[in-house]
Amino acid sequence: MAKYKNLDPILHSQLRLAVVSILMNVDAADFTYIKEQTEATAGNLSVQISKLKDAGYIEVEKKFKGNYPQTRCLITPLGRERFEAYVNDLKGYISGS
């Protein structure tokens, strides 16, 4: 693990990385869609989304679609910037190994 100590700890986690990877490719995604794509449990996903939100990497919008509550997530400019930096760091590790 020490080998990866310089990688962004917010992104260097399986589920958070999956969530940000999805949001990099779409305008916005609702909670149910992210849950389906990542095959995560609702509880675990909620926790990881909160961590990403607290770090300022994603925005979370809560609104109603018809009569049903909907939680939508979208990536922030900071999240996009950190994701690109993370991918570059990964490439560096792989080419250096």
Added chain:
Amino acid sequence: MENRETTLSSEKSLEIISEMINRTKMNIRHGAFHLLFWGWLVALLSLSEYFLDRFTTFEHPWWVWGLTIPGIFVSMIYGYRQGSRQAVQSYTERIYKWIWLAFIVALSTLFVFLGVNEMMHKVGPFILLFAAFAVFLSGIVIKFKPLIFGAICIWVFSVFGIFAGPSIAPLAVPAAVITGYLVPGYMLKNSETKNGKV
């Protein structure tokens, strides 16, 4: 998916990124529908105009092009319905949609200023230039080579329509939409059946 922070290797990280990006790639169903719908409509209208002009005494064969107006509404309603059913919209889908909306705006502007009249004979090949532009960019955006080749065919038939004699030039439009819309449209539809996404 669990959240194992301690065992994530760089290879595993790249695998997750790649897998998630693949899952959110563009669903091509909508693109195939519009290509096939417009391919068939324009092919039938242009052939109808050609036969009415050559083999009947009907004075206004270009009137058939008026049917493109309800065609635009059919396309827009289909696009709106599909869009409202989708859970997410990828950036690729957004660019693809805007390319075709820009094409519709350009074409509608042309119709508004020219009207549906005998000028249709002359502007047909120039409309093909616009169409080829939209098909070419769509092919680049969704990385689907048959669309790029289709656009090249449309460009070739456009030049043919401009320079060929009046007896065969009207056939440039149906030839262009068959090779540039219908053939890649069906290939896109078959590709969708096999892969679901591009």
